[in-house]
Amino acid sequence: MTDGETQMTSPEEPKAPGDEEETRPAHADEVATVAAAAASAASTEAAMLANPLRDPRDKRLPRVAGPCVLVLFGVTGDLAKRKLLPAIYDLGNRGLLPPGFSLVGFARRDWAAQDFAQLTHDAIKEHARTPFREEVWKQLREGIHFVPGEFSDDGAFDALAMTLKEIDETRGTGGNYAFYLSVPPKFFPLVVEQLKRTNLANAPEGAWRRVVIEKPFGHDLQSAQELNTITSAVFPESSVFRIDHYLGKETVQNIMALRFANNLFEPIWNRGYVDHVQITMAEDIGIGGRAGYYDGIGAARDVIQNHLLQLLALVAMDDPTSFEANSLRREKEKVLKAVRLPHDLGLGTARGRYTSGWQGGEPVVGYLDEDGIPADSITETYAAIKLEIANRRWAGVPFYLRTGKRLGRRVTEVAVVFQRAPHLPFSTDDTEILGQNALVIRVQPDEGITVRFGSKVPGTAMEVRDVSMDFAYGESFMESSPEAYERLLLDVLIGDPPLFPHQREVDLSWQILDPIEHFWASQGRPEGYPAGTWGPASADAMMARDGRVWRRL
Amino acid sequence: MASFMLSGTTASKISSQLTHLRHQMGAPAIGMVLTLVVVCDESNQYDAVRAATEAAREHPSRILVAIARDPAEAIRLDAELRIGESTPGEVILLRLYGELTRHAESVVSPLLLPDTPVVAWWPGECTDRPAKDPIGLLTQRRITDARSADDPVKAIVGRARGYHPGDTDLAWTRLTPWRSLLAAAFDQPVGEVERGVVEAVPDNPSAPLLAAWLSDRLGAPVEVAESGGPGLTAVRLSTADGEIKVTRSDARLATLTRPGQPDRRVALARRPTSELLAEELRRLDPDELYETAIRHLARGVTAPQAARR
Numbered sequence: 021m022t023d024g025e026t027q028m029t030s031p032e033e034p035k036a037p038g039d040e041e042e043t044r045p046a047h048a049d050e051v052a053t054v055a056a057a058a059a060s061a062a063s064t065e066a067a068m069l070a071n072p073l074r075d076p077r078d079k080r081l082p083r084v085a086g087p088c089v090l091v092l093f094g095v096t097g098d099l100a101k102r103k104l105l106p107a108i109y110d111l112g113n114r115g116l117l118p119p120g121f122s123l124v125g126f127a128r129r130d131w132a133a134q135d136f137a138q139l140t141h142d143a144i145k146e147h148a149r150t151p152f153r154e155e156v157w158k159q160l161r162e163g164i165h166f167v168p169g170e171f172s173d174d175g176a177f178d179a180l181a182m183t184l185k186e187i188d189e190t191r192g193t194g195g196n197y198a199f200y201l202s203v204p205p206k207f208f209p210l211v212v213e214q215l216k217r218t219n220l221a222n223a224p225e226g227a228w229r230r231v232v233i234e235k236p237f238g239h240d241l242q243s244a245q246e247l248n249t250i251t252s253a254v255f256p257e258s259s260v261f262r263i264d265h266y267l268g269k270e271t272v273q274n275i276m277a278l279r280f281a282n283n284l285f286e287p288i289w290n291r292g293y294v295d296h297v298q299i300t301m302a303e304d305i306g307i308g309g310r311a312g313y314y315d316g317i318g319a320a321r322d323v324i325q326n327h328l329l330q331l332l333a334l335v336a337m338d339d340p341t342s343f344e345a346n347s348l349r350r351e352k353e354k355v356l357k358a359v360r361l362p363h364d365l366g367l368g369t370a371r372g373r374y375t376s377g378w379q380g381g382e383p384v385v386g387y388l389d390e391d392g393i394p395a396d397s398i399t400e401t402y403a404a405i406k407l408e409i410a411n412r413r414w415a416g417v418p419f420y421l422r423t424g425k426r427l428g429r430r431v432t433e434v435a436v437v438f439q440r441a442p443h444l445p446f447s448t449d450d451t452e453i454l455g456q457n458a459l460v461i462r463v464q465p466d467e468g469i470t471v472r473f474g475s476k477v478p479g480t481a482m483e484v485r486d487v488s489m490d491f492a493y494g495e496s497f498m499e500s501s502p503e504a505y506e507r508l509l510l511d512v513l514i515g516d517p518p519l520f521p522h523q524r525e526v527d528l529s530w531q532i533l534d535p536i537e538h539f540w541a542s543q544g545r546p547e548g549y550p551a552g553t554w555g556p557a558s559a560d561a562m563m564a565r566d567g568r569v570w571r572r573l
Numbered sequence: 574m575a576s577f578m579l580s581g582t583t584a585s586k587i588s589s590q591l592t593h594l595r596h597q598m599g600a601p602a603i604g605m606v607l608t609l610v611v612v613c614d615e616s617n618q619y620d621a622v623r624a625a626t627e628a629a630r631e632h633p634s635r636i637l638v639a640i641a642r643d644p645a646e647a648i649r650l651d652a653e654l655r656i657g658e659s660t661p662g663e664v665i666l667l668r669l670y671g672e673l674t675r676h677a678e679s680v681v682s683p684l685l686l687p688d689t690p691v692v693a694w695w696p697g698e699c700t701d702r703p704a705k706d707p708i709g710l711l712t713q714r715r716i717t718d719a720r721s722a723d724d725p726v727k728a729i730v731g732r733a734r735g736y737h738p739g740d741t742d743l744a745w746t747r748l749t750p751w752r753s754l755l756a757a758a759f760d761q762p763v764g765e766v767e768r769g770v771v772e773a774v775p776d777n778p779s780a781p782l783l784a785a786w787l788s789d790r791l792g793a794p795v796e797v798a799e800s801g802g803p804g805l806t807a808v809r810l811s812t813a814d815g816e817i818k819v820t821r822s823d824a825r826l827a828t829l830t831r832p833g834q835p836d837r838r839v840a841l842a843r844r845p846t847s848e849l850l851a852e853e854l855r856r857l858d859p860d861e862l863y864e865t866a867i868r869h870l871a872r873g874v875t876a877p878q879a880a881r882r
């Protein structure tokens with residue numbers, strides 16, 4: 021693959037696709053970021069060192085955040101009720117919330133604190149992972165506050181500032197606030213502006229202020245950067261926590277353990293042994309009630325830009341010098357920068373849209389018949405792309421990424437498919453049904469690792485066939501292994517950033533996706549695929565041209 | 574749950590029966606991460622197996638339960654094998670009769686999972702030197718429980734004498750939430766602690782251990798005082814600025830008080846044995862902090878150690 025066509029540009033200088041040259045090695049803000057991180061690390065460390073009851077060897081004591089307040093915008097939303105409030109409770113139940121921890125809800129409801137407490141209580145009862153315990157609820161309940169208002173209402177934010185001040189006094193939270201924007205992205209500017217106006221974004225000496233934002237981080241490079249301009253004008257990069265909940269999953273973190281804690285895999289983790297890599301996130305559900313969000317966005321922006329490219333980065337990166345945020349992000353950025361698009365986007369990508377069909381024994385409607393989807397929509401619900409990574413480790417090894425809604429079943433996995441043995445001292449008949457060795461990291465559900473290799477079929481003939489060896493990571497502790505949001509919320513409160521993508525990674529991912537979206541926009545309607553199947557024919561054809569097939573999942 | 578009884582058997586028969594049962598259930602290979610040997614008697618067997626099975630949800634294990642029966646009977650080994658969907662691992666109850674009661678290791682040893690850690694747990698009485706015990710010799714980690722000794726406080730004070738890296742006691746594990754809360758209280762600057770007191774029901778082995786840990790870390794004398802319980806009820810630490818205290822009267826919800834700050838309530842519930850065990854199995858390296866605490870305890874709680882790390 022030559023570089024000319026789809027050369028990636030560096031994040032600070034976005035260029036139109038087709039532009040040449042990549043010449044900016046140093047990141048302007050990097051020095052500042054490193055310095056800030058060092059400063060914050062130093063202060064945490066200093067506090068730890070000063071605490072006579074802490075000892076690095078004391079691994080029983082969990083990491084607990086200092087006293088703080090979590091301000092949640094959008095408490096009535098789906099995400100808040102299903103994930104965030106339950107995760108806060110679960111953290112409390114595991115003893116990971118600091119004494120005095122307080123939760124402030126903000127919504128346009130004429131509510132008192134007790135109404136918000138009721139909503140929290142119901143959300144916990146319905147969705148929490150750990151059993152309900154009265155004493156944990158009491159602890160949480162004591163710290164629950166509510167501020168009613170619209171985002172445009174200055175008075176409401178003044179009231180919020182007052183409430184927070186009061187909480188500092190009554191609960192000893194020391195001016196440490198995390199603002200979680202669980203609201204549609206179009207309100208980010210408004211909320212962030214209000215936080216600035218009320219001076220809530222500005223941490224006084226010895227305290228911290230953090231802002232948490234949810235995907236989508238824009239819908240292309242330009243909008244992502246606009247969004248970032250808004251947040252970074254108010255919060256320093258080190259205070260911005262972007263949630264990609266995939267990175268909070270145990271199995272995703274286990275990719276790093278698998279690769280860098282073992283000596284078994286890394287020697288073959290390169291072009292010398294790997295034939296290609298398939299990264300899949302398949303959903304069996306349709307778009308549900310989220311037409312307004314989904315239409316115009318589509319599968320690639322919704323999933324590939326964040327989750328799949330993050331998975332690609334973790335699978336393909338070189339070993340970081342440490343698991344500290346800067347080193348980890350640096351390696352991920354390096355590999356994202358090395359990503360190259362196919363020459364011919366028509367041949368190296370595929371997109372589709374589900375039509376009516378049968379999904380797991382139920383008839384379901386096609387995308388165009390979903391509520392709120394315009395008849396002339398050209399949004400894809402399935403996307404597959406072929407990427408290469410131009411570096412010494414991966415040159416010539418294609419990475420196939422695919423995602424879709426209404427596919428056969430719900431599964432997310434990374435499959436590293438190895439080359440065939442260079443020589444088989446068996447007759448061709450004997451190895452006819454022998455496939456390629458594969459190492460599969462199953463991200464969800466049924467978390468674990470599968471290794472596929474050839475084995476002799478018992479009997480007098482030397483017939484060799486594929487078998488799977490399984491490591492079931494979640495087999496027994498599925499319910500008890502923490503939710504991604506628990507881990508991520510805890511990291512926000514502690515101020516530990518490695519599992520949150522940096523703006524540079526966001527920019528780089530959009531640079532990869534933008535040319536593809538641009539191309540697709542000119543291609544009219546996506547190809548149909550019946551709901552419950554594995555995507556459009558063009559996706560299979562794309563693999564067939566390379567002499568490969570998608571894994572049957 | 575498939576259960577299978579073998580009477581008058583041997584380790585190798587048990588082993589092949591296990592393989593057979595596994596195949597029958599269609600799951601010949603399972604990802605067990607360790608072997609847990611539970612050494613107990615018939616009276617505490619039920620609760621111990623229950624807790625171990627619960628803990629195995631987090632740490633899929635082969636659980637070998639060695640139950641000593643009447644040493645006066647003829648030598649015999651009875652086994653009960655339990656494999657099932659409800660339990661991620663395998664439970665094997667071994668009932669030892671006659672002289673075999675003194676050679677449990679000869680049955681346990683061939684049944685250990687190869688090349689994975691071995692942990693022993695004595696839910697009841699145990700020897701003074703777990704690491705020198707024939708079963709203890711097979712293990713990396715040995716878990717005792719001073720609470721079930723006749724004199725729990727004497728038992729925990731005596732642990733230092735028989736200590737070997739890899740030993741811990743559940744009296745220490747029970748303290749983790751307390752220690753965690755106290756450590757969190759010290760994350761904000763606190764003046765020099767002058768002295769302290771830990772209050773608990775008499776005979777609670779965790780109380781002197783907590784006092785020893787605090788005394789060691791803070792370099793101040795920390796005493797144990799009796800209270801009406803349940804369990805640990807309070808930790809009070811005096812500083813120049815006033816008293817930092819954690820009080821808990823209902824074994825569930827604690828109150829943290831610091832000078833110049835509002836009181837805060839924190840959930841601090843006692844945990845079931847299964848959770849204690851799961852915490853133990855999470856780390857298989859020696860617990861140096863435990864060692865420091867029991868050594869400090871053995872030297873006498875009220876004698877503070879000036880040097881601190």
Ligand SMILES: NC(=O)c1ccc[n+]([C@@H]2O[C@H](COP(=O)([O-])OP(=O)(O)OC[C@H]3O[C@@H](n4cnc5c(N)ncnc54)[C@H](OP(=O)(O)O)[C@@H]3O)[C@@H](O)[C@H]2O)c1
Pocket residue numbers: 093094095096097098099100127128169170171201202203204205207234235236
């Ligand atoms: N749901 C998920 O699984 C998921 C997954 C990944 C990312 N996200 C992201 O997470 C964020 C929240 O998602 P969601 O699904 O919870 O969204 P949602 O259900 O639409 O909730 C949005 C929240 O914002 C509030 N809101 C909207 N307009 C408002 C206004 N003008 N003034 C005050 N409040 C307003 C809503 O309050 P009302 O009840 O008053 O309308 C509601 O609480 C979004 O950024 C989304 O992209 C969600």
